[in-house]
Amino acid sequence: MLIRTAAPLALAATTALAGSLLVAAPASAAAHQGGVHLGKIQYDSPGKDTRSNSSLNAEWVEIHNNTKSKVQLKGYKLKDNTGYTFTFGSYNVSAGKTVKVHTGRGKVSSGHVYWNRGSYVWNNTGDKARLIKPNGKLLDSCSWTKSGKGTKNCH
Incomplete structure (x- = not known):
């Protein structure tokens, strides 16, 4: 009889411990550790x-690779609030490096890709940038509400 009651107690204790470990790191830190x-x-x-x-x-918009190896960005999407979407073609961003996605036209080079648009994307009075993985999962987002210096340091 003791064995039957000990198993559920052990399971409850393990579940409680696992739950407390999951809450230990703040969500913002967990999202950007790597x-x-x-x-x-x-x-x-x-x-x-x-x-x-x-x-x-x-x-x-800068996209930073905080990993220890290069990342292939093919299929990643950058979106704003109105639905304007930039989809990466084949592009590797090296470990610890950043790529800038420019709104206008240009030739892809190391650290620079171009949306090839003839009009602006990001609203000065407020908008939200979203980085989305090829599988559709939201990877990161960053928003602003009013025009200040015209820049936002997301992380």
Whole structure:
């Protein structure tokens, strides 16, 4: 009889211990301890918004690889609140490195990719950048509510 009651007690104690271990790390720390995440965002292109290619390319989002190995970003998506979506083609970001996704047109190079848009994506008065894995899972997000200096340091 003691064995029957000890097993449920042991299971309850193990479950309680596991539950307390799961809550030990804050959610924000757990989300950014490693992996790929949003870095700094230049959501308001400096100067007057002229829609010139150089002005469009001065609006960008950094994506940082915080892992110890390169990450293939093919199929990853960057989205704003209105649904504008940039989907990465084949692009490797090295360990500890950052890639800037520029709004305008340009030639892909080390650390720089281009959305190839003719108009701005990020709203100066408030928006939310979302980084989404190829499987559709939200990997990271970063939002702002008003125009300040035109930049947001997400992490």
